[in-house]
Amino acid sequence: MVKFISAVIAAFFAFVLVGAPVATATPEAQISRGEVLKRAATWLTANNGKQVPYSMSKYWKDGYRQDCSGFVSMAATLGNANPKGGPNTVALATSKYTTPIKIADLKPGDLFIDPVDEPGDDFRHVVIFEKWTKADKSQYMAYEQRGSHGTDHRALTYGLTNTKYKPYRLKNVTG
Structure with missing residues (x-):
């Protein structure tokens, strides 16, 4: 019994002195551009044939927040556990998830992000680019x-x- 207690105490001090293992960020699952668009389209009819309703505080059946950044997180498989519902619009515009690009370099599945929230102005927002219409x-x-x-699929001019609004490329999107 004394040996057991001594071993537990030794293990405890080794843990405290050496430290806990450091958690490392796992890269997001890779996904193709076509799959991002296909997943985005699913929310157009996911609510019994209707679009998923908008909410900044509710979560859809798949665990993603029902706002613009939760929608993008779902389409791009960014994960919905940490942070709950997926990263927010500000986080999507950081180097953890995206890289800034030029408008001329846009490809299907890229994003237009407005990460700035100014009083009396519009709110933060993010959309998924599909294709040029003109x-x-x-x-x-x-x-x-x-x-x-x-959920909507429509012609826009945000960022142009x-x-x-600035164009960004998700780091986990391939092709």
């Missing part, structure tokens, strides 16, 4: 989760004029 690149099709509507 040859002059003045409009594009995108998937988004937007307030008072829910003098706005806070």
